[in-house]
Amino acid sequence: MEKTMPKNFLWGSASAAYQIEGAYNEDGKGLSNWDEFVKIPGKTYKETTGELAVDHYHRFKEDVALMAEMGLKTYRFSIAWSRIFPNGKGEVNQASLRFYEELIDECLKNNVEPMVTLYHWDLPQALENEYGGWESPQVIDDFVNYATYLFHAFKGKVNYWITVNEQNIFTNFGWMNGMHPPGKHNEEKLYYQVNHHVFLAHAKTVIAFKEIIPDGKIGASFAYSPSYAVDCQPVNAMAKVDYDNLKNYWWMDVYAYGRYPRNGYAYLDKKGVAPTVSQEDTSVLKKAASLIDFMGVNYYQTSVVEYNPIDGVTQSGEMNTTGKKGSGQITGEPGVYKNPPNPHLETTDWDWTIDPSGLRYACKEITSRYDLPIVISENGLGAFDEKTSENEIHDDYRIAYLNAHVYELMQAVEEGCEVWAYCTWSFTDLLSWLNGYQKRYGFVYVDRDEEGGSLDRYKKDSYYWYQEVIRTNGATITK
Ligand code: BGP
Numbered sequence: 484m485e486k487t488m489p490k491n492f493l494w495g496s497a498s499a500a501y502q503i504e505g506a507y508n509e510d511g512k513g514l515s516n517w518d519e520f521v522k523i524p525g526k527t528y529k530e531t532t533g534e535l536a537v538d539h540y541h542r543f544k545e546d547v548a549l550m551a552e553m554g555l556k557t558y559r560f561s562i563a564w565s566r567i568f569p570n571g572k573g574e575v576n577q578a579s580l581r582f583y584e585e586l587i588d589e590c591l592k593n594n595v596e597p598m599v600t601l602y603h604w605d606l607p608q609a610l611e612n613e614y615g616g617w618e619s620p621q622v623i624d625d626f627v628n629y630a631t632y633l634f635h636a637f638k639g640k641v642n643y644w645i646t647v648n649e650q651n652i653f654t655n656f657g658w659m660n661g662m663h664p665p666g667k668h669n670e671e672k673l674y675y676q677v678n679h680h681v682f683l684a685h686a687k688t689v690i691a692f693k694e695i696i697p698d699g700k701i702g703a704s705f706a707y708s709p710s711y712a713v714d715c716q717p718v719n720a721m722a723k724v725d726y727d728n729l730k731n732y733w734w735m736d737v738y739a740y741g742r743y744p745r746n747g748y749a750y751l752d753k754k755g756v757a758p759t760v761s762q763e764d765t766s767v768l769k770k771a772a773s774l775i776d777f778m779g780v781n782y783y784q785t786s787v788v789e790y791n792p793i794d795g796v797t798q799s800g801e802m803n804t805t806g807k808k809g810s811g812q813i814t815g816e817p818g819v820y821k822n823p824p825n826p827h828l829e830t831t832d833w834d835w836t837i838d839p840s841g842l843r844y845a846c847k848e849i850t851s852r853y854d855l856p857i858v859i860s861e862n863g864l865g866a867f868d869e870k871t872s873e874n875e876i877h878d879d880y881r882i883a884y885l886n887a888h889v890y891e892l893m894q895a896v897e898e899g900c901e902v903w904a905y906c907t908w909s910f911t912d913l914l915s916w917l918n919g920y921q922k923r924y925g926f927v928y929v930d931r932d933e934e935g936g937s938l939d940r941y942k943k944d945s946y947y948w949y950q951e952v953i954r955t956n957g958a959t960i961t962k
Contacts, residue, residue: 485958486893493596493904494953495557496550496926497861499603499648501533502913504563506540510578513569515605516616520664528804528919529933536914537929538938543586545940546911549927551593553946554953558595559860559906560586561603561648564629571607572625580636587640598643598860598904600704601630601688604653604663604916611665617654617677618665626684627691634695642699643904644692645779645860646685649706651734654678659798662917669798672756679758682737686771693774700903703738704779704860707731709845713789713823722820723788725750729816732852739778739853741769750819777903778849781861782888785828785841791821804917806832806867833865833922839887846895846902856901862888863908865915865922868943876928876943885945889952889960907949911940 488494501517508514521532539546550558564571566579590597606616614621630646656663658674667673685703692701710731712723728747736744742765743758751757800812811834815821824830829837846857864884868876885907896902912925919933926946930936951959 485955486897486960487956487958488893488896488902490956492902492956493557493598494555494949495559495596495598495904495906496555496908496910497559497598497906498539498561498909498911498913499600500561500563500566501536501603501605502909502916503536503539503560503911505534505536505538507532507534509540510566510582511569511576512563512579513565513571513576514608515563515565516608516611516664517605519608519611520666523666526662526666527917528921531914531919531933533914535935537911537931539911540582542938542940544589546927547586547589547593547595549940549942549946550590550595550910553926553950555595555910556953557598557643557904557906558590558910559598559600559643559645561600561605562633563605564602565605565607565609567632568607568629569609571610571613572628575632584636587637591640596643597641598645598858598906599633599637599641600645600648601633602626602646603648606664616665617657617680618673620680620683623680623684623687627687630688631691631695634692638696642696643858644699644701645858646688646701646703647681648704648860649781650678650681650685650703651730652706654681660802662802671754675751675756675758678734679760679764682768683764685738686741686767689771689774690767700776702775702777702779702855702858704781704858705734705738706781706783707735707845707849708784708786709841709848710786710788711825713787716790718790719788722790726786726788726820726822729819735778735849735853737768737772738775739772739855741765741772775855777856777858778853779858779860780845780849781908782842782845782859783862784836785825785838785844786822786836787825788820789823791815791817791819793818796821802917803834806918806922808832808834810834831865832867833918835865837864837884839884839891842888843891843895843898846892846900847898850900856903858903859892859905861906861908863924865918865924867921868912868923868928870928870930870941874941876941878943878945881943881945882948885949886960889957890962893957893960
């Protein structure tokens with residue numbers, strides 16, 4: 484018998500406001516931290532911005548029609564906080580609320596289940612200016628206020644909610660390697676304190692959500708790169724445990740258990756950078772942990788862990804944002820771990836390891852450690868695509884990538900994991916934060932590059948492929 488996914492499985496695709504919407508200053512929207520950050524020379528590939536992005540704000544009906552034609556079951560997108568509350572709080576901007584209402588209605592009309600991310604990295608600049616954004620605990624109440632406003636507004640229409648997207652990435656890039664706003668370097672203590680504020684914002688939001696939409700589903704999306712020890716030398720096995728405590732469980736344990744991993748906390752405490760955690764914080768975190776419905780996972784790659792001597796590599800190393808293979812550098816925590824490349828696996832042009840079975844591994848780890856249902860909120864291949872003179876895009880490499888990942892996901896389900904959804908990144912091509920428009924992820928090609936373009940949409944080969952996967956509920960997936 485052919486294998487399929489369970490009935491009602493949510494075959495989906497995802498996006499984020501800043502990466503697709505454009506209309507950065509329309510209909511009363513306030514500026515976000517990203518609107519400001521991209522203006523700093525050298526921060527993004529060829530100085531690209533999301534000011535126009537792929538103009539989804541004005542073309543969402545066309546985009547949702549393409550989703551409907553494909554048969555997409557769920558569409559994960561984010562709401563821009565600075566559209567709803569241009570100042571981060573205070574008066575609501577009704578015009579922007581209408582935009583999301585229309586988008587949600589359009590999805591529902593077309594049988595596409597909306598899955599809303601509350602925070603996909605774009606913070607109202609007003610809050611950054613007023614109190615340093617996530618650096619201040621003041622942000623917690625403002626976030627909860629924003630979130631609860633949306634819960635009331637979309638109650639009965641939106642059942643799936645994601646509080647924060649990749650907290651581990653935006654805080655690391657914002658306070659450790661300076662590549663995202665606010666662009667700070669090696670502010671380690673602040674980095675952990677900022678994370679603590681995000682955890683509390685997430686947790687209080689989850690608690691409020693369950694009061695407003697008791698039967699809705701909520702969780703956070705974590706960028707999970709499961710780790711493999713480089714070999715069986717005990718020193719490397721120990722480095723893997725330490726790595727997981729600091730880089731993976733540090734987030735997932737808080738979402739699922741409401742507490743930090745004890746070993747990781749002890750290490751950071753000794754280093755003088757552990758966050759301050761009150762009794763009250765712990766009870767909030769624990770309460771939220773008992774209420775979350777799923778673990779959201781953005782899966783792109785696995786990592787390798789090796790012991791890193793005290794004079795070894797540090798957290799700062801060049802990242803490949805150009806698509807020139809091999810230009811990324813090894814990073815790590817001196818005296819603890821480093822992440823060398825995996826010689827057994829291929830990489831993308833941006834040096835991201837391609838490891839389909841890592842997705843199964845991730846699901847099994849989450850299932851055994853947390854016993855939670857899983858929503859794959861992102862997975863996909865960033866690649867250079869070419870549109871032929873017949874307006875076709877033959878992205879067989881993307882089909883191969885996605886097929887192999889879905890195959891492994893189906894194996895994970897067979898092995899006992901409860902997986903509710905699989906969202907590819909992304910539906911249309913969009914802005915890749917630091918890598919411009921040339922790093923494409925979509926099923927739908929958007930005619931634009933770093934300079935501009937017609938913004939016309941074209942279906943790639945992968946579009947038709949996913950349409951069949953959805954139609955057959957996975958039966959067309961091959962080994
Ligand atoms: C995740 C983000 C997405 C998206 C994706 C691809 O980290 O949640 O927003 O950008 O990665 O990353 P990139 O655009 O850097 O290739």
